[in-house]
Amino acid sequence: MKKIGLFPTVMVGLSFVLVPLTGYGQDALIKDTAMFDKAYIPALFLTGQGKVEESKMSMKFLKESWALFKKKYYSAQPKDGQWKKDMDEVEDLIITADETVASGNDLPSAHEDLEGVRMTLMDARQRNKIEYFPDYLTEFHGVMEEIFDAADKKKPETLGDKDIQTIRDLLPDAQEAWDVAKKAKFNAALYGFSPEQVQKLKNLHKAEEGALLALQGALTKGDKAEIIKHALSLKPKFVAVYLLFGNFERLKK
DSSP, rough: OEEEEEEEOOOOOOOOOOOSSSSSOHOOOOHHHHHHHHHHHHHHHHHHTTOOOHHHHHHHHHHHHHHHHHHHHHTTTTOOOTTTHHHHHHHHHHHHHHHHHHHHHOOHHHHHHHHHHHHHHHHHHHOOOOOHHHHHHHHHHHHHHHHHHHHHHHHHHTTTHHHHHHHHHHHHHHHHHHHHHHHHHHEHHHHOOOHHHHHHHHHHHHHHHHHHHHHHHHHHTOOOHHHHHHHHHHHHHHHHHHHTTTTOOOGGG
């Protein structure tokens, strides 16, 4: 581990060819995207939890943050004909989610719209070879959810052979995605992480890695109760990692 300023940087195992941004550097975009996510992640999480008043407050911060981000980066990729369309799509999703939250009804629908924000922005970044650490978490999230769903609400007597095979088939992809995240470059200064937050991130990453290994062991033994236990444990451990990139403190004020 090397250090940049006061913040440690978890160094790389991957290399990327980065496309220059017009008028802005990659670091500036990553830093501003991380600032946007500090507002976005609480809104995503709270709508998923069905918390109406907290969701309304989080949407206020999200709209403000998005307005600043879009103003600065709307024209940042002139060679990408889809970039502005993606920015417009994100704005539409946020507006729709905000209207739903304001009504106090159907927060799951608002949550789904906000999920679309994450996927649209990730696609835009990946298309332009922009390396953004939370995108590795999003890649893992998809396969993790499939494993979780295969075990969710199951008991040893209701976990069928098809469920077990689904989990067995998905586990290597989940382990690979989590390993890629482990090896990816993480500059704590760009993401606004303190040394304590960096250490927490490392600890939580190890916990998820351990859960994946425990699930592998349960599959090898064929222990249905343990398969269910460890498959279901993946989601809360992942959520703990992802929430580190959100700012929930200002919602308490």
